[in-house]
Amino acid sequence: MVGSTLGTAGSGKGGYLLMRHGGALWGVENAAVVSLTRGGEGGGRFLVAVGAGEPAGELGIDLWIDEIVGVVAELAVRPLTAALRRFWPEAAGGLAVHAEMPLVVVDPRRPPRALRGALPDAGGDVGRVGRDGDGEGAHRNA
Amino acid sequence: MLRSVDHGGAGPRTGLSAGSYLLVQAGEYVCALPLRSVRRVLRALTVHPLPGATAELKGLAEFGGEPLPILDLARLVGAPPGANPTYPVTIVAWVGPEDGRELIGLAADAALEVADVSLASVVAGDGGFILGEAPVGEQVVRVLNLEALGQER
Numbered sequence: 001m002v003g004s005t006l007g008t009a010g011s012g013k014g015g016y017l018l019m020r021h022g023g024a025l026w027g028v029e030n031a032a033v034v035s036l037t038r039g040g041e042g043g044g045r046f047l048v049a050v051g052a053g054e055p056a057g058e059l060g061i062d063l064w065i066d067e068i069v070g071v072v073a074e075l076a077v078r079p080l081t082a083a084l085r086r087f088w089p090e091a092a093g094g095l096a097v098h099a100e101m102p103l104v105v106v107d108p109r110r111p112p113r114a115l116r117g118a119l120p121d122a123g124g125d126v127g128r129v130g131r132d133g134d135g136e137g138a139h140r141n142a
Numbered sequence: 143m144l145r146s147v148d149h150g151g152a153g154p155r156t157g158l159s160a161g162s163y164l165l166v167q168a169g170e171y172v173c174a175l176p177l178r179s180v181r182r183v184l185r186a187l188t189v190h191p192l193p194g195a196t197a198e199l200k201g202l203a204e205f206g207g208e209p210l211p212i213l214d215l216a217r218l219v220g221a222p223p224g225a226n227p228t229y230p231v232t233i234v235a236w237v238g239p240e241d242g243r244e245l246i247g248l249a250a251d252a253a254l255e256v257a258d259v260s261l262a263s264v265v266a267g268d269g270g271f272i273l274g275e276a277p278v279g280e281q282v283v284r285v286l287n288l289e290a291l292g293q294e295r
Contacts, residue, residue, distance in 0.1 A: 083246045083292045088211075
């Protein structure tokens with residue numbers, strides 16, 4: 001893809017969290033991750049709350065993820081092109097490649113609908129890592 | 143079978159005839175892509191689906207270390223599905239206006255040949271992506287305008 005690099009996440013923001021959902025690879029800046037919760041038992045899904053600049057303890061936007069892939073220190077992020085926007089009408093922070101896999105960098109203010117999916121099964125949470133100290137402040141998964 | 147067309151990274155060439163087109167099979171249609179816009183023809187790249195995309199967008203692939211949107215050429219031109227391709231290809235091509243062109247991949251069933259197409263013989267197009275139809279030998283091909291593809295609707 002021809003385009004300028006928007007930025008790399010090594011620039012003091014702590015890298016990107018990589019996730020898989022719907023057969024695609026997604027990335028979101030670590031700094032935008034408010035909390036990460038394992039989903040219902042047996043569901044194999046995760047709830048990642050993301051936000052952009054909210055004060056500590058504020059709720060983020062929930063993203064439902066099939067799999068947490070890991071964290072990378074940086075990504076060369078390319079802007080979405082007109083041809084892609086024409087056929088994928090979503091907002092995003094850009095595109096990148098990690099380990100020869102293309103991925104979409106999520107805009108934490110406007111995550112794609114595919115990640116804002118159905119509520120989890122009633123299995124409840126089994127482990128949560130939050131940024132708000134007690135791990136519960138951002139919890140809104142009743 | 144045309145196995146490799148590589149126009150390098152310098153973008154469209156001007157030395158080629160303006161009427162040179164790469165003919166590709168897309169479903170039951172044969173499409174003509176302006177050769178000056180073709181960057182490379184590859185064995186079909188591995189495509190990763192992109193949830194929420196329209197049917198024309200197969201997903202994303204990696205090409206030269208960069209993300210590349212892959213469009214389904216048969217769907218773009220509304221071609222009925224053909225037989226299972228034995229050597230599917232990805233055509234990496236420049237789309238969009240000259241001052242804002244970008245690379246995309248077109249998934250097609252086969253790359254066939256390079257042929258000259260007289261623009262004067264093109265008829266019945268939509269004036270956009272499908273410039274029209276033209277005779278090439280004993281077949282009718284869909285002549286495509288890739289510049290129109292790189293613009294948001």
